[in-house]
Amino acid sequence: MRRAAAARGAVIVVAAALAPLVVWNPYQLHTLIMAGIFAVLALSLNLLLGYTGQLSLGHAAFFGIGAYASALLSVKLEWSPWLGMLAAIVVPGLAGWGIGRLALKLRGAYFVLLTISFAGVISLVSVNWMDLTNGPLGIPGVPALAIALPGLPELSLRTKGAFYYLVLAAVVLAYLVCRRIIASRIGRALVALRENETLAESVGIDGTFYLVLAAAISAAMAGAAGGLYAHYTRFVSPEVFLFTYTVTMVIMVVAGGKGTLAGPVVGAVIFTVLPEALRALTSWQWQMLLYGILLIATLFFMPNGIVPALAARVARR
Amino acid sequence: MSVPSGADQGLDVGDLAMRFGGVAALAGVSFSVRAGGVTSLIGPNGAGKTTAFNIITGFQAPTAGRVAYAGRAITGWRPCRIAALGLVRTFQKTSVFPALSVLENVLTGLHLRGAVGIGAALLRRRRVAEEERRLRGEALGVLEFVGLAARRDESASDLSYGEQRLVELAIGLAARPRLLLLDEPASGMTPAEKAATAALVRRICESGVTVLLVEHDMRMVMGISDRVLVLNHGRLIADGTPAEVQRDPDVIRAYLGTSHAAA
Numbered sequence: 001m002r003r004a005a006a007a008r009g010a011v012i013v014v015a016a017a018l019a020p021l022v023v024w025n026p027y028q029l030h031t032l033i034m035a036g037i038f039a040v041l042a043l044s045l046n047l048l049l050g051y052t053g054q055l056s057l058g059h060a061a062f063f064g065i066g067a068y069a070s071a072l073l074s075v076k077l078e079w080s081p082w083l084g085m086l087a088a089i090v091v092p093g094l095a096g097w098g099i100g101r102l103a104l105k106l107r108g109a110y111f112v113l114l115t116i117s118f119a120g121v122i123s124l125v126s127v128n129w130m131d132l133t134n135g136p137l138g139i140p141g142v143p144a145l146a147i148a149l150p151g152l153p154e155l156s157l158r159t160k161g162a163f164y165y166l167v168l169a170a171v172v173l174a175y176l177v178c179r180r181i182i183a184s185r186i187g188r189a190l191v192a193l194r195e196n197e198t199l200a201e202s203v204g205i206d207g208t209f210y211l212v213l214a215a216a217i218s219a220a221m222a223g224a225a226g227g228l229y230a231h232y233t234r235f236v237s238p239e240v241f242l243f244t245y246t247v248t249m250v251i252m253v254v255a256g257g258k259g260t261l262a263g264p265v266v267g268a269v270i271f272t273v274l275p276e277a278l279r280a281l282t283s284w285q286w287q288m289l290l291y292g293i294l295l296i297a298t299l300f301f302m303p304n305g306i307v308p309a310l311a312a313r314v315a316r317r
Numbered sequence: 318m319s320v321p322s323g324a325d326q327g328l329d330v331g332d333l334a335m336r337f338g339g340v341a342a343l344a345g346v347s348f349s350v351r352a353g354g355v356t357s358l359i360g361p362n363g364a365g366k367t368t369a370f371n372i373i374t375g376f377q378a379p380t381a382g383r384v385a386y387a388g389r390a391i392t393g394w395r396p397c398r399i400a401a402l403g404l405v406r407t408f409q410k411t412s413v414f415p416a417l418s419v420l421e422n423v424l425t426g427l428h429l430r431g432a433v434g435i436g437a438a439l440l441r442r443r444r445v446a447e448e449e450r451r452l453r454g455e456a457l458g459v460l461e462f463v464g465l466a467a468r469r470d471e472s473a474s475d476l477s478y479g480e481q482r483l484v485e486l487a488i489g490l491a492a493r494p495r496l497l498l499l500d501e502p503a504s505g506m507t508p509a510e511k512a513a514t515a516a517l518v519r520r521i522c523e524s525g526v527t528v529l530l531v532e533h534d535m536r537m538v539m540g541i542s543d544r545v546l547v548l549n550h551g552r553l554i555a556d557g558t559p560a561e562v563q564r565d566p567d568v569i570r571a572y573l574g575t576s577h578a579a580a
Contacts (some may be wrong), residue, residue, distance in 0.1 A: 133377040184438035184445045185431035185452070192425045195414040199485075201474060202408070203376065204400035204429040213435060 029160040035272035036167035042252040042264030044221035050258035053194030058119030062092040062219040064240035066226025071236040088227025096219020102214030123241035138237025257305025327351040333382035342368040344551035360548035366531045405494035415474035423456040479510040483496040491516030515516040
């Protein structure tokens with residue numbers, strides 16, 4: 001069964017790798033790249049929301065911190081963009097660790113409020129700390145990533161076609177990180193916290209430790225997505241902290257299937273492509289209305305999400 | 318971790334007091350439980366039995382008093398740390414991981430038997446696979462022991478009430494306790510299930526796990542206990558063999574009640 005799952009995964013990755021052969025126009029490629037970036041974000045949110053059961057409504061903050069970390073280091077200090085990407089993982093990871101420590105005994109609604117407040121504060125800092133962030137003007141001229149191997153010509157990831165593969169690699173990596181965590185005793189500990197924290201503690205599971213760990217890893221993954229975004233759009237402004245990004249992540253995780261590994265990826269692809277498809281099919285007045293109706297219908301008919309609903313259908317056959 | 322010998326082994330509770338507002342749930346209780354045997358903690362409703370369990374296992378902090386286990390002062394420790402010392406409890410109200418399968422419930426209970434950290438989880442796939450195989454084997458062993466092996470793939474929430482209580486027991490056993498605190502393991506069970514649970518508690522004890530039992534069913538308590546402690550109004554009023562305790566005039570008064578002694 002594990003081999004079958006691996007084979008299925010390989011087929012999906014190969015299909016995704018071949019997508020640019022079909023989808024060659026820049027606008028559609030852009031949509032796919034954004035779907036990939038959101039897939040990383042949804043996977044990261046799912047680690048907290050889907051497995052530990054704690055909802056972070058400040059996840060855009062980690063995304064934004066990652067974007068700013070990499071942009072600032074590569075523009076102002078002229079670090080290699082790859083070192084910037086590393087910082088885009090480490091700095092938000094530390095922030096997530098801090099939030100997890102602050103949360104200590106906070107669960108449920110209190111955790112939600114803490115994460116919202118954190119995102120609000122960070123967003124204000126990005127607007128008002130003019131010396132560092134340029135405020136609302138943002139940071140233009142973020143360098144593109146490039147792969148330079150000794151003996152080979154430098155391969156720039158400036159084009160959408162090339163960047164797409166970097167994002168695809170990031171999605172696969174994020175998925176594997178989640179899968180390996182979930183397949184170990186750490187994953188069981190996270191689920192135990194969601195299902196019954198008191199019982200989990202009684203058999204020796206350190207709730208605080210695992211919640212902090214999940215928050216740090218989740219934040220680091222969201223930060224990586226932010227770094228990718230910064231080097232893709234080559235421009236970072238306080239818009240990266242928009243609450244809409246967080247809401248979109250929640251929609252992707254919940255509609256795709258929270259607490260499943262494939263759910264966030266499926267949700268990210270559908271809910272990135274859907275608005276664009278609706279834009280092409282209808283006028284702008286109808287676009288968001290239809291999006292809303294389709295979202296409600298999805299949740300109404302598949303309350304556990306798309307992936308669990310499809311899995312149940314396959315199992316019934 | 319070295320295991321201290323002699324008098325240091327076992328559980329020591331000293332002058333434990335717990336006040337909720339003006340009510341004293343525990344008013345200075347001291348007792349010790351040495352390794353081996355089944356000790357029961359009984360008493361009328363409101364006598365402070367569950368409060369004592371909660372304090373011993375770290376789920377509540379006492380107003381005053383000390384708890385020591387295996388020679389270590391554990392008062393105020395967090396529950397997960399106390400569990401790591403081998404002091405594990407079950408709960409009065411059924412407490413399982415409802416959405417998980419019976420096997421996953423027990424695997425979760427085996428947390429402390431695993432060693433994989435985040436680094437190994439991410440980078441050492443073979444080590445994780447080996448550990449998962451070993452834990453699975455141990456979990457199946459525990460399920461055989463409590464008689465739930467056939468139900469292992471069912472969701473815990475789909476089991477009958479009595480079976481869920483067995484799942485809970487299995488989770489506790491999976492944590493490899495040296496001292497297992499059972500809070501009314503047979504409450505709500507049918508007479509047949511109660512008899513099976515009583516036999517199971519004896520077998521747990523014979524497998525080398527010391528048992529401290531809170532139970533209302535006197536037939537079960539008197540049948541399987543080596544020693545009985547009686548609490549009433551937050552005080553220890555008797556301590557002895559089942560036969561001694563049943564003859565004790567204070568105990569008889571506490572249970573049958575005089576006009577003002579009802580709990």
